[in-house]
Every structure is written in structure tokens, then in C-alpha cells.
Amino acid sequence: xxxxxxxxxxxxxxxxxxxxxxxxxxxxxxxxxxxxxxxxxxxxxxxxxxxxxxxxxxxxxxxxxxxxxxxxxxxxxxxxxxxxxxxxxxxxxxxxxxxxxxxxxxxxxxxxxxxxxxxxxxxxxxxxxxxxxxxxxxxxxxxxxxxxxxxxxxxxxxxxxxxxxxxxxxxxxxxxxxxxxxxxxxxxxxxxxxxxxxxxxxxxxxxxxxxxxxxxxxxxxxxxxxxxxxxxxxxxxxxxxxxxxxxxxxxxxxxxxxxxxxxxxxxxxxxxxxxxxxxxxxxxxxxxxxxxxxxxxxxxxxxxxxxxxxxxxxxxxxxxxxxxxxxxxxxxxxxxxxxxxxxxxxxxxxxxxxxxxxxxxxxxxxxxxxxxxxxxxxxxxxxxxxxxxxxxx
Numbered sequence: 001x002x003x004x005x006x007x008x009x010x011x012x013x014x015x016x017x018x019x020x021x022x023x024x025x026x027x028x029x030x031x032x033x034x035x036x037x038x039x040x041x042x043x044x045x046x047x048x049x050x051x052x053x054x055x056x057x058x059x060x061x062x063x064x065x066x067x068x069x070x071x072x073x074x075x076x077x078x079x080x081x082x083x084x085x086x087x088x089x090x091x092x093x094x095x096x097x098x099x100x101x102x103x104x105x106x107x108x109x110x111x112x113x114x115x116x117x118x119x120x121x122x123x124x125x126x127x128x129x130x131x132x133x134x135x136x137x138x139x140x141x142x143x144x145x146x147x148x149x150x151x152x153x154x155x156x157x158x159x160x161x162x163x164x165x166x167x168x169x170x171x172x173x174x175x176x177x178x179x180x181x182x183x184x185x186x187x188x189x190x191x192x193x194x195x196x197x198x199x200x201x202x203x204x205x206x207x208x209x210x211x212x213x214x215x216x217x218x219x220x221x222x223x224x225x226x227x228x229x230x231x232x233x234x235x236x237x238x239x240x241x242x243x244x245x246x247x248x249x250x251x252x253x254x255x256x257x258x259x260x261x262x263x264x265x266x267x268x269x270x271x272x273x274x275x276x277x278x279x280x281x282x283x284x285x286x287x288x289x290x291x292x293x294x295x296x297x298x299x300x301x302x303x304x305x306x307x308x309x310x311x312x313x314x315x316x317x318x319x320x321x322x323x324x325x326x327x328x329x330x331x332x333x334x335x336x337x338x339x340x341x342x343x344x345x346x347x348x349x350x351x352x353x354x355x356x357x358x359x360x361x362x363x364x365x366x367x368x369x370x371x372x373x374x375x376x377x378x379x380x381x382x383x384x385x386x387x388x389x390x391x392x393x
Contacts, residue, residue, distance in 0.1 A: 005139040011081040011088040011132055019057040019094055023067040028100040030110040035097075037137070037146040038104045038111040038155065045382065046077040046118035050271055053092035056115065059271075060102075063262045063295060064194050065220075069094050070103040071113040073136065077129045078117070089129040091136055097145060104155040105190025111155060112146050121336055122378055183230040195219040195228075199294055205230065206294045206362075208283060248285065251306040252389070253278045258305055264289035264297045272381060274298065277388040279315065280306060309389065314355055317365050317377070318392040319344065319385050321351040328367075328375040335364050335378040342372050351393030 006012065028035075044051040050058070053076065057069035072095045079090035095101055103113030116133065118125065140146060183205075187198075195216070199207045207219055214228045222228070253274045261268040264286050274280065280298065284291035290300050300306045319326055324347040327340040346352045354377075358366030363380040379385040386392065 004143045004145070006136065006143055006145070009091060009135060009139065010083040011135075012091045012093055014093045015053060016093060016095060019053060019069055019092075020061045021057075021068040022061045022065075025067045025095070025099040025101050027098050028109050032097055033144050033147055035110045035112045035146045036107075037140060037149045038107075038113050038152060039149060040071070040103065040113060040115040040152045041120050042115055042117045043119045043121070044117065044271070045380075046123055048272065051117045052076045052078060053094055055271075056117075057094070058268075059262055062268055064102075064192070066102050066192060068101065070101050070192065071095075071115040072097060072099075072101065073114045075114070075116045075129060075132055075136070077126060080128050086131070087128040088135070089126075089132040091132060102192025104152060105193060107155045108191050111150075124337060185231070186227050186229045189222055189224055189226045189228065191224055193222075193224070195222060208293055247281045247283060249282050249308050251280050251282055251290070252309045253280065253305065254307045255305050258298050260292070260296050260298055262295060262297070264291070266299075268297070271296070273383065274381060275383070275386050277318075277392065278381065278386045279309070279388065282306075314389070316353050316388055316391050317356050317367060317379055317385060318388060319346040319352045319354075319379070320383070321347055321349075321393070323347060323384050326377065326379075328369065328372055328377050331366065331374065331376055335376055341375055344369065344377075346393075349393070353391035353393045356387070 042051060042056065044055075049055070053069065053071075053074035056071065056074060060066040060069050072093075074092045074094060076090045076092060080087050081090050082088075097112065100108050101113055102108055103115075104111035114136070116125075116129065118129070137149065195207045195210050199205055199210060210216065210228060210230075211219055213231060216222065216228075253276055256276055258274045260272050260274060262271060280290070280292045282290045283293055285300075286297075288299065288301050289297045290306060291297055298306065324345055326344040326346060327335075327337070328342055328344060329335045329339055330341050333339045344352060354365075354367035354369070356365045357368060357374070360366065360376065364376055364378050366374065366376055368374050381387075
């Protein structure tokens with residue numbers, strides 16, 4: 001029986017034997033005392049049903065084809081434990097330290113993965129989660145488990161990675177803040193990398209973009225060391241013929257709610273929901289399932305759930321009436337908490353609808369408001385907003 005201090009934390013649960021697995025990871029060669037603790041945030045909303053260790057494990061095993069979850073620990077803000085010191089976010093102990101799990105590519109052998117569930121580019125971190133982070137890092141230091149801490153994007157080859165992109169110095173006080181770099185011209189795939197993993201929740205590109213830019217027909221067959229380009233290559237005297245990923249048709253959700261899954265079957269985990277009136281682009285149809293891009297699928301049994309639509313010249317962003325506050329940002333700054341120009345109040349008006357004037361990046365839209373003028377707004381597809389071909393409010 002080990003005598004690690006971290007095992008005495010009251011908010012810790014041991015799920016090493018119960019999380020989904022498919023095969024096994026190799027043993028790491030780097031001594032535990034020489035490893036670095038690799039800090040991640042999941043870039044999934046912390047309240048989402050799958051934004052926890054179980055959801056991440058299912059995604060890593062079923063979609064990325066990994067032997068198990070890529071992290072040694074996951075901190076879950078949605079599961080609060082009452083401790084003698086007050087409320088704390090739960091810690092899930094996922095793997096033995098001896099296992100070389102996939103989380104930082106070619107640095108996996110010396111990178112010990114710790115993931116904090118949540119998307120802290122836009123969400124605020126609660127005090128229970130901050131306290132758990134501080135306590136876990138402190139006892140791991142005392143236990144000699146790793147000799148330092150790095151953010152995911154501070155590992156070799158990942159300077160461009162949007163993890164962590166929030167100002168984590170205020171939360172992870174033990175890390176030195178290194179800004180995320182611009183996308184490089186190319187990137188060499190590392191251990192555990194997949195196109196889905198690289199593109200997941202990165203607003204700058206999609207899996208379909210990577211396929212088109214690199215003439216990749218089957219994204220599941222990429223290999224470690226393969227070089228991929230992060231933008232369309234300029235045409236040379238003898239241009240390479242590529243097969244672009246085409247949108248087959250555009251549809252509109254025709255039911256109250258529709259689950260988005262990470263594969264064409266109910267066996268795959270649900271990651272979020274669409275709502276009636278929302279628009280989707282369909283790239284592939286497979287056994288009554290629709291591929292809507294970035295490895296995401298929705299069911300369309302007997303064509304009842306999604307109807308084809310003629311593309312409207314206008315699209316509208318609808319902010320639902322249960323929201324009493326929604327940040328908007330100047331056009332010249334990033335859409336991040338602290339940079340907002342002001343807040344809209346959909347609840348006050350029974351919901352708000354705005355014509356979409358631009359879409360500068362994924363889930364960011366340019367709208368014209370009466371009070372703040374032309375601004376950008378971050379509106380991911382979730383239970384709080386929809387995009388339709390006509391105004392809802």
C-alpha cells in the first residue's frame with residue numbers, strides 16, 4: 001500500500017479500474033521524479049454532461065482509438081465534494097503513474113497529464129475548483145510526483161495549441177504564463193495525435209479543413225511523424241490535385257432537441273444538443289446518420305429529424321430568454337472574459353435575435369446592436385442560443 005499524501009485528499013476518487021479501456025498503455029521510462037506535470041483544460045463547457053473523466057475516457061477510447069483516457073487525473077467542477085476545508089471539485093484518479101498515457105505527444109514519456117474540465121477561455125473558474133487545483137499540486141510536490149509544471153502548449157511542438165489559452169497564471173500560480181503562438185506553417189504529428197484531437201474545439205480550423213489542405217482522404221490513417229499543413233498550400237507550377245471535402249446539403253433541425261454524438265451510432269457519447277430551427281451542414285450520410293463536421297454526427301431516421309432547406313440569404317443568431325447576461329466584444333479584441341464592451345439581457349426582452357453580419361471564427365459572430373453598435377459575440381451551439389434562417393424573437 002502506498003503512502004502518497006494525494007491519496008488522503010477527501011475530494012479524490014479512484015476510478016483506475018472502472019474507466020473505459022481498450023488495450024493497455026506502455027510503461028513510461030522516465031523516472032517519476034523527473035517528469036513534468038502537464039496541465040490541460042478540456043475546452044468543453046464544465047456543466048456539459050460529458051465534461052468529466054468518464055466522458056473524456058469514452059471519447060479517447062471510442063473516437064481517438066487510445067488504450068484509455070489520456071490523463072492521470074481529471075478535476076471535475078460539476079461534481080462538488082464537501083470537505084472539512086469547504087467545497088472542492090472532485091478529483092478522479094484515472095491511471096497509475098507508471099503508464100505512458102497520451103496527452104502531450106512525443107513528450108508523453110515525461111508528461112503526467114492533469115485535466116481541469118471546463119472551457120476557461122469563456123467560463124469563469126469557481127473557487128471550489130481553484131482550491132482543488134492548489135491542493136492537488138501541493139501534495140503532488142510533497143509526494144515527489146513530478147518536479148515541475150507546464151501548460152499543454154509549453155511542451156515541445158505544441159506552442160500553437162489552444163490549451164491553455166486563458167490567463168491561467170492567476171489560477172495555476174505555479175506556472176509561468178507563455179502566450180499561445182500563431183499557427184505554424186506545418187506540424188509533425190506526435191504520439192497519440194489524431195486529426196479529430198487536433199481540431200477538437202479549435203476555432204481556427206476543422207477536421208475537414210485539415211483533410212482538404214493535406215489531401216487526406218481517410219483521417220483515421222494518419223501516422224506519427226506525418227507532416228500536416230495548417231493552411232491551404234499555394235499553387236505551384238505543377239499543383240497537387242486535392243479532393244476537397246464538400247458540403248452535400250444544408251439542413252435545419254426539425255425536432256425539439258437532437259443529440260450530437262462523436263460517431264454514427266448511439267454507442268458514441270453525446271457531446272451537446274441541437275434545437276429546433278438550428279442549421280447544420282451535412283458532409284456525409286451513413287446509415288441514417290449525418291456527418292455535420294469535425295467528427296460530429298446526428299441521427300436522421302426516416303429523414304424526420306433534419307429537413308433540407310434552401311439556403312437563405314440571411315441567418316439570425318437567437319439568444320434564448322432564460323439568459324439574463326451575454327457578453328459582447330469590440331471587433332478588435334479577442335472574445336475573452338475581461339475584454340467585453342458590455343452585456344446583453346435576453347431575459348429582459350423575452351429573447352433577442354440579431355442578423356449575423358460576419359463569422360470571423362468558429363462560434364464567434366458579428367452583430368449590430370442598438371446600444372453597443374457593431375460587436376462580436378461568442379455563441380457556441382448549446383442550450384442558450386440557436387442559429388436559424390429567420391428571427392425567433
